[in-house]
Amino acid sequence: VSGVARPLFAAAALVCAALGLGACANRPAATLEVATKATTAELLAASAPAEWRGLDLANTLDMRLSGDRVVLIELAPAMAPLASANIKTLVRAGYFDGLSVNRVQDNFVAQWGDPAGETEPKRPLGAAAATVAPEFERSIAGGPAFIPLPGHDGYAAETGFVGAFPAARNPSEGRMWLAHCYGMVGVGRDNAPESGSGAELYAVIGHSPRQLDRNITLAGRVVWGIEHLSGLQRGTGALGFYEQASQRTPILSVRIAADLPAGGVAGTLEALSTDSATFKGVIEARRNRRDAWYLRPAGHIDLCSVLLPVRKKPS
């Protein structure tokens, strides 16, 4: 394939670590002497099987866009239990089937749900709640484990991970929250904080809009297939809404992975545990790139540049 032989960035390590790509499983295992001098690709190749986990099938959405393009979203019930539950109620009722991606605003979000306007009849929410209490942040006390990331962040006292999710916290306030990084999925709302039901969801597709942190409920993360949202044609209406109904991307179906035979596509994948030694090593390797292309390692990585390695389960 032309071009592949001349990577203008030495980004090979990125390929298997990037959201939505699963090339890691094919890499040969390597013997590593010192983990902190290895590249991301070498670290992943040398990882232990136990450092990987299957996706949380009971909390993973399998969204099929037209053309049967697969987008998998892991929900975050530890941080947004009410939103996660309401979204699952909607999904189980088939709420999203036949709806569409209605808004793609460049360098911001792709958003999906019912395209009906203010004055048109909306699809009924059935057993799901029309309003959900805000889950913009929560107390650190009693909350899930927080895996800290070293280094400065302008938006929060500390950044890190809660399970698969980028997060931040401020110990002096006793508060923690999920962070608006690329691929994160949130619950659209109007001005009223409780107005987001989960019937309209968005995914971040641009430079991470961290100013949204603590202002809206993040309910999960695209762990597979973000490119099917980020690569959509941008809407030319206000806020990136499509001006023509024909420009919208149809949603064929959304299902809970656990409701599909063997979990569907989600059942074939695994993610690197963020509390694993390899994940820690990957962060260090990406703070200081060591392949031949880089002349000056950054000595830093910002929260939203840390990618979640996801791969096909080894057979």
Add this chain to the structure above:
Amino acid sequence: VSGVARPLFAAAALVCAALGLGACANRPAATLEVATKATTAELLAASAPAEWRGLDLANTLDMRLSGDRVVLIELAPAMAPLASANIKTLVRAGYFDGLSVNRVQDNFVAQWGDPAGETEPKRPLGAAAATVAPEFERSIAGGPAFIPLPGHDGYAAETGFVGAFPAARNPSEGRMWLAHCYGMVGVGRDNAPESGSGAELYAVIGHSPRQLDRNITLAGRVVWGIEHLSGLQRGTGALGFYEQASQRTPILSVRIAADLPAGGVAGTLEALSTDSATFKGVIEARRNRRDAWYLRPAGHIDLCSVLLPVRKKPS
């Protein structure tokens, strides 16, 4: 238009400030009592005509993709004089005409140039140099003015702007450089630092990959039409290269705007000067969003979240 009536984010202020959208000129002027309490939209509407500048037509590339989609790139000769000059030599010789966008890697870059592989004959560079000395950074002494941005940054001691471009510097080292923010355009290179001629260019289309800073020459910024690059289908080959030639997006032509009658599309636009009071006010307004949707202003903005307001010249 359905959906527009219910913005799930109060992002109206973003619309006219976003790269590639030029809705600002239509906003009515407002009387502002205190600039620091206004929203971005209000500040832009109240800006003085003299705070806007025409694009630098002698250093702006007018790239036409198939369908006559317009992408405008302002070059940065103050920071990358050699690369800018070599790119202009290539452009004036028609080098890019009939070439293509060959790589679109999700959450990273779109890259264009000659799609021929390692073993295939490449289009000759003509009078342009095949190698160009690295312009990854430069001395602060004798360099262009630096307009600082308040707040922490993990990658650099200070961040700010050099003309239209996001930049960073480290006074203790006496060095400054352009920063890899969304929409910035760089000069692809192989491992050798001087191997980037400008014949292969890339634009950032994802979360800003600041680890590239000081490792590769940034030569400019997409100031109009980034969505025609960021919205392209992602390549499925290694590093996001397309696997089929038919998937590439043809480049109809690249011209210097100053060589087009009245500067072409670039001649119809103006950008907010980054040394203007309104730009300073916009940064403050975006550090602390004040519209009704936001409950908790961030008190911070990271360098790559600061957008360059570009609009149609008022008639």
